Amino acid sequence: MLSSGINVLFEGSNMQRLLGGLLITAQIAFISIIISSLLGIVVGLMMTLKSRVLQFVFRFYLEAFRIIPILVWLFFVYFGVTNMLDIHLDGEIVAVVVFSLWGAAEMGDIVRGALESLPKHQMESGKALGLSFWQLYRFVLIPQAVRRMLPGAINLSTRMVKTTSLVVMIGVIDVVKVGQQIIERSIIDFPAASFWIYGLIFILYFIICYPLSILSKKMEMKWES
Amino acid sequence: MSIKKILVLVFSTLFLVGVLAGCGSTVKTDSASKSTIDEIKKRGVVRIGVFSDKPPFGFVDANGKSQGFDVYIAKRLAKDLLGDESKVEFVLVEAASRVEFLQANKVDIILANFTVTEGRKQKVDFANPYMKVALGIVSPTGEPITSVDQLKGKKLIVNKGTTAEMYFTKNHPDIELLKYDHNTEAFEALKDKRGVALAHDNTLLFAWAKENPSFVVGVSTLGNLDAIAPAVKKGNEELQDWINKELETLGKENFIHKAYNETLKPAYSDSVNPEDVVIEGGKLK
Numbered sequence: 001m002l003s004s005g006i007n008v009l010f011e012g013s014n015m016q017r018l019l020g021g022l023l024i025t026a027q028i029a030f031i032s033i034i035i036s037s038l039l040g041i042v043v044g045l046m047m048t049l050k051s052r053v054l055q056f057v058f059r060f061y062l063e064a065f066r067i068i069p070i071l072v073w074l075f076f077v078y079f080g081v082t083n084m085l086d087i088h089l090d091g092e093i094v095a096v097v098v099f100s101l102w103g104a105a106e107m108g109d110i111v112r113g114a115l116e117s118l119p120k121h122q123m124e125s126g127k128a129l130g131l132s133f134w135q136l137y138r139f140v141l142i143p144q145a146v147r148r149m150l151p152g153a154i155n156l157s158t159r160m161v162k163t164t165s166l167v168v169m170i171g172v173i174d175v176v177k178v179g180q181q182i183i184e185r186s187i188i189d190f191p192a193a194s195f196w197i198y199g200l201i202f203i204l205y206f207i208i209c210y211p212l213s214i215l216s217k218k219m220e221m222k223w224e225s
Numbered sequence: 226m227s228i229k230k231i232l233v234l235v236f237s238t239l240f241l242v243g244v245l246a247g248c249g250s251t252v253k254t255d256s257a258s259k260s261t262i263d264e265i266k267k268r269g270v271v272r273i274g275v276f277s278d279k280p281p282f283g284f285v286d287a288n289g290k291s292q293g294f295d296v297y298i299a300k301r302l303a304k305d306l307l308g309d310e311s312k313v314e315f316v317l318v319e320a321a322s323r324v325e326f327l328q329a330n331k332v333d334i335i336l337a338n339f340t341v342t343e344g345r346k347q348k349v350d351f352a353n354p355y356m357k358v359a360l361g362i363v364s365p366t367g368e369p370i371t372s373v374d375q376l377k378g379k380k381l382i383v384n385k386g387t388t389a390e391m392y393f394t395k396n397h398p399d400i401e402l403l404k405y406d407h408n409t410e411a412f413e414a415l416k417d418k419r420g421v422a423l424a425h426d427n428t429l430l431f432a433w434a435k436e437n438p439s440f441v442v443g444v445s446t447l448g449n450l451d452a453i454a455p456a457v458k459k460g461n462e463e464l465q466d467w468i469n470k471e472l473e474t475l476g477k478e479n480f481i482h483k484a485y486n487e488t489l490k491p492a493y494s495d496s497v498n499p500e501d502v503v504i505e506g507g508k509l510k
Contacts (some may be wrong), residue, residue: 011287012286012287012288012289013287013288013289014287017289075322075325078329079322079325079326079328079329079331080329082329083328083329083330088331168319169319169321169322169406170322171316171317171318171322171326171331173277173317177277177278177317180278180407180408180409181277181278181284181285182285182287183278183409184278184279184280184284184408184409185278185280185284185285185286185287186287187436187437194409194413
């Protein structure tokens with residue numbers, strides 16, 4: 001019976017464990033999103049500078065994260081880099097590092113796209129007014145670019161939230177893994193456990209991601225008026 | 226612009242260091258530190274890698290505690306090594322990353338239903354076995370698969386990185402494989418009829434088919450009889466020897482049978498003979 005399966009959510013400390021897993025998921029996602037937003041602006045700025053070397057370096061950085069699967073990066077940092085340097089890093093820290101680097105690369109490209117899409121006269125007018133390099137970016141270009149990059153940035157953020165489910169491969173127990181543990185454990189007593197557990201996980205992910213969508217809508221509306 | 230030049234210099238250096246570090250990593254892995262018994266004793270806790278979603282071998286109960294056959298044995302190892310069965314840290318591992326957990330020194334021992342294979346022997350050191358297993362194929366009772374020939378041109382579900390995947394890729398390349406990372410996903414896929422059958426270790430399937438009466442283990446032994454053994458990091462002979470001696474000692478009190486009765490028996494149907502599953506004293510009879 002489907003209705004009896006819902007009890008599995010409240011058996012033992014199951015609900016607590018699921019929420020604990022959610023906290024891990026949310027922590028990794030949001031810390032990475034914040035770091036990659038900040039780093040992304042810097043990376044994006046670098047990408048628009050007209051230095052061949054810089055452009056090559058950042059192009060390489062971006063492509064490295066685009067082409068190589070995130071799972072491979074997680075393995076590489078968690079098992080490879082820590083072993084080589086003979087240090088121990090928690091899976092969660094590795095996850096935040098990898099997700100931040102990935103986010104910064106992608107966010108950088110979004111920022112670059114937004115900056116380059118601005119009409120050339122914006123920069124030229126700014127220079128004509130005698131603004132310095134930093135003033136030009138701080139007061140003229142970045143405020144305008146932020147509006148244009150918002151949809152892409154929100155899209156990237158929700159993608160990052162969802163991709164966190166990979167962290168289980170490096171031993172981090174996130175909300176999806178807790179769900180699977182409970183399902184496997186309870187399948188005899190509650191055959192419908194998977195429906196209820198995955199249903200709850202669906203709602204939990206929605207609760208994390210939906211505020212991001214609202215936020216972007218609000219900001220776009222605010223700037224429109 | 227001088228800022229630009231400085232930035233160029235800084236980032237090129239970082240880039241170069243990164244690339245060089247990346248190249249170096251493949252060469253050095255073997256010489257990294259080994260966790261010897263003294264190290265474990267100094268640490269006061271032994272790190273053992275177990276499964277978290279494979280009842281009855283390794284799973285997490287409703288209160289978040291690790292349980293199961295492997296866990297039962299792991300606790301005894303901790304008791305005999307450090308004098309207290311609570312001095313064990315269970316590291317929850319996935320099938321596809323068990324080797325890496327050992328290689329990168331994230332755990333001291335893997336006790337996660339680890340089947341001994343030639344390929345794995347190159348990367349980790351196995352102690353003597355405590356269990357034996359063959360492959361099995363589970364399918365719906367209504368449309369049972371009773372021989373491998375029936376699978377030709379159909380989809381078979383397997384887990385990535387398991388013996389089942391290796392066996393079918395090598396011996397039956399004409400069978401289309403649907404591969405999943407997690408057991409949960411694989412069994413859900415079978416229930417959703419994404420494949421006609423699922424191949425996995427028979428010991429796991431016996432238990433699963435008991436819980437899911439609408440499925441039957443149509444092929445109960447396939448391929449070679451494989452041994453399941455604890456594994457340690459390559460070259461850690463001290464710990465390997467200790468485990469072998471420990472298994473011999475435990476064999477004298479029939480401890481593995483006790484573990485079977487406590488954890489596996491309730492999960493299997495009565496038709497399963499314990500002698501088909503457990504190995505006492507570390508030796509295949």
